[in-house]
Amino acid sequence: MDITTHNTTDAPPPTPQPTEAERKPAARGATRAGDRIFLGLSRGSGILLLVIMAAIAVFLTYRATLAISKDHGNFLTTLEWNTGVQPPSFGIAVLAYGTVISSIIAMVLAVPIAVAIALFLTHYAPRRLRGPIAYVIDLLAAVPSIVYGLWGALVLVPHLNGLFGWLNDYLGWTGIFSWEETAPRSMLTVGILLAIMILPVITNVSREVFRQVPQMHEEAALALGATRWEVIRMAVLPFGRSGVISASMLGLGRALGETMAVATVLSPDFLIHASLLNTGGGTFAQNIASKFGEANEFGRDALIASGLVLFVITLLVNGAARMIIARRAEYSGANA
Amino acid sequence: MAKRIDVSGLSAYYGSFRAIEDISMTIEPRTVTAFIGPSGCGKSTFLRTLNRMHEVTSGGRVEGKVMLDDENLYGAGVDPVAVRREVGMVFQRPNPFPTMSVFENVAAGLRLNGSYKKSALEDIVEKSLRGANLWNEVKDRLNKPGSGLSGGQQQRLCIARAIAVEPKVLLMDEPCSALDPISTLAIEDLIGELKDRFTIVIVTHNMQQAARVSDRTAFFNLAAVGQPGKLIEIDDTERIFSNPSVQATEDYISGRFG
Numbered sequence: 001m002d003i004t005t006h007n008t009t010d011a012p013p014p015t016p017q018p019t020e021a022e023r024k025p026a027a028r029g030a031t032r033a034g035d036r037i038f039l040g041l042s043r044g045s046g047i048l049l050l051v052i053m054a055a056i057a058v059f060l061t062y063r064a065t066l067a068i069s070k071d072h073g074n075f076l077t078t079l080e081w082n083t084g085v086q087p088p089s090f091g092i093a094v095l096a097y098g099t100v101i102s103s104i105i106a107m108v109l110a111v112p113i114a115v116a117i118a119l120f121l122t123h124y125a126p127r128r129l130r131g132p133i134a135y136v137i138d139l140l141a142a143v144p145s146i147v148y149g150l151w152g153a154l155v156l157v158p159h160l161n162g163l164f165g166w167l168n169d170y171l172g173w174t175g176i177f178s179w180e181e182t183a184p185r186s187m188l189t190v191g192i193l194l195a196i197m198i199l200p201v202i203t204n205v206s207r208e209v210f211r212q213v214p215q216m217h218e219e220a221a222l223a224l225g226a227t228r229w230e231v232i233r234m235a236v237l238p239f240g241r242s243g244v245i246s247a248s249m250l251g252l253g254r255a256l257g258e259t260m261a262v263a264t265v266l267s268p269d270f271l272i273h274a275s276l277l278n279t280g281g282g283t284f285a286q287n288i289a290s291k292f293g294e295a296n297e298f299g300r301d302a303l304i305a306s307g308l309v310l311f312v313i314t315l316l317v318n319g320a321a322r323m324i325i326a327r328r329a330e331y332s333g334a335n336a
Numbered sequence: 337m338a339k340r341i342d343v344s345g346l347s348a349y350y351g352s353f354r355a356i357e358d359i360s361m362t363i364e365p366r367t368v369t370a371f372i373g374p375s376g377c378g379k380s381t382f383l384r385t386l387n388r389m390h391e392v393t394s395g396g397r398v399e400g401k402v403m404l405d406d407e408n409l410y411g412a413g414v415d416p417v418a419v420r421r422e423v424g425m426v427f428q429r430p431n432p433f434p435t436m437s438v439f440e441n442v443a444a445g446l447r448l449n450g451s452y453k454k455s456a457l458e459d460i461v462e463k464s465l466r467g468a469n470l471w472n473e474v475k476d477r478l479n480k481p482g483s484g485l486s487g488g489q490q491q492r493l494c495i496a497r498a499i500a501v502e503p504k505v506l507l508m509d510e511p512c513s514a515l516d517p518i519s520t521l522a523i524e525d526l527i528g529e530l531k532d533r534f535t536i537v538i539v540t541h542n543m544q545q546a547a548r549v550s551d552r553t554a555f556f557n558l559a560a561v562g563q564p565g566k567l568i569e570i571d572d573t574e575r576i577f578s579n580p581s582v583q584a585t586e587d588y589i590s591g592r593f594g
Contacts, residue, residue, distance in 0.1 A: 216431040224445035225421030238435035330481050331435045
């Protein structure tokens with residue numbers, strides 16, 4: 001940049017003085033064609049992403065408004081979904097409840113196991129086992145969700161009777177785990193299946209994060225007389241904290257939006273069941289998938305309205321996760 | 337209480353590669369011993385055998401004996417974790433835990449050893465930070481992240497963390513090599529104070545530093561790359577730097593090689 005300034009100010013008379021417009025890119029350092037092209041491409045991609053997000057939001061909001069304005073029930077609290085009758089009455093209460101509760105179950109089951117597997121792979125497993133196990137987990141992440149759905153319906157569901165009975169016997173008094181011996185196609189079933197489905201992605205990302213923990217922090221803990229578990233508690237887990245949260249958000253995103261697998265194992269209805277074991281309930285994605293095919297124009301708008309709510313829930317969850325990470329930013333492992 | 341280290345016939349390996357061979361020496365309590373020698377001569381490896389950190393490296397193993405007073409660190413049934421609680425270590429690059437505050441960093445080792453009352457913990461943290469000549473600089477920011485301190489302060493924080501658990505021996509692996517001269521001076525002064533309470537062993541590439549801080553100096557060398565490092569001689573620092581008994585030592589400290 002110094003040289004450029006020199007040329008433009010102290011150059012001998014024959015050199016033409018560049019105009020303001022010509023000088024500007026030089027001052028920014030983007031004088032080469034490659035730089036300009038790359039700048040354009042990356043800026044364009046960034047803008048395109050925003051445009052797509054805005055377009056989706058506008059589309060969802062517009063169609064949703066059409067439907068909600070004609071809803072004779074309360075869109076947020078109605079426990080039915082009747083869009084083919086006059087006047088239409090539909091609400092997202094069951095779907096919101098089902099989506100959130102099944103995702104919570106999935107997270108509660110999957111995150112601790114995923115973190116444990118990731119720690120095992122990075123800190124306990126013999127070196128020659130690490131590769132093969134990681135490979136199997138990658139494979140699990142690549143299995144299409146309909147395959148999980150079929151496996152869930154044909155293998156998982158028939159085997160859940162025992163678990164449900166046991167939960168009912170010992171924890172039935174809580175109400176959450178009481179069971180009327182209906183088919184085990186309930187919110188808990190969905191949660192368990194979702195947990196299995198999001199386990200690989202959380203495991204993989206957590207494993208990468210734990211691998212990034214600098215050797216010097218683990219050695220610092222060891223030199224203080226920490227056992228292997230204490231090293232993990234002192235140096236590895238705190239360092240990987242924000243990464244594990246991000247990994248969980250990836251898994252949660254998949255759980256919130258999972259469609260086919262949920263539709264395959266759940267026997268949906270439009271009631272909020274206090275017990276997680278009793279058949280019924282629904283999720284946004286499952287409800288859209290089951291009803292979209294036979295819905296009329298208005299019915300589709302109503303389903304899109306429910307999709308908008310899912311969109312908002314996802315945004316809120318991601319925002320909350322970012323806040324949790326940002327609040328501890330000054331203690332981040334990235335400051336090492 | 338500081339303890340005496342007595343090493344005999346010690347060799348350390350990385351897999352099948354022998355990094356150091358047949359080292360014997362005695363380190364008296366409440367002295368500072370400096371290890372000098374060219375890169376790759378095994379002085380850091382040897383240092384790490386003194387608190388059983390060498391075996392943390394994959395393929396790392398040790399033959400021989402290290403006596404800490406009457407206890408063989410490599411005796412059957414000795415828990416390396418227990419050894420490291422007696423023999424503290426400070427590393428080349430300052431490595432405070434980035435996820436912890438200044439206070440928590442100093443308290444980290446104490447929390448491993450059991451539960452303390454809050455007031456007792458505060459007392460030990462203050463005493464350790466004072467011991468590391470850091471208290472006045474950080475007393476108003478104990479709850480701020482340790483990674484926010486300057487490099488020299490971070491290294492003194494690491495020293496405070498190491499001495500908080502009252503080890504018998506303090507090992508320092510090139511503790512000043514990442515620091516500027518003023519921070520280096522602060523650490524060197526600190527070493528002079530700490531030797532009243534601990535047995536200190538310091539690896540350094542800086543021969544002036546060895547001459548300034550140590551009572552005894554050990555010179556390590558290796559015959560060629562790929563050969564194991566050996567202890568050439570250990571003697572009073574004054575003698576090593578004025579009239580060493582081995583020619584190689586004199587060549588090294590006078591800058592004729594290395």
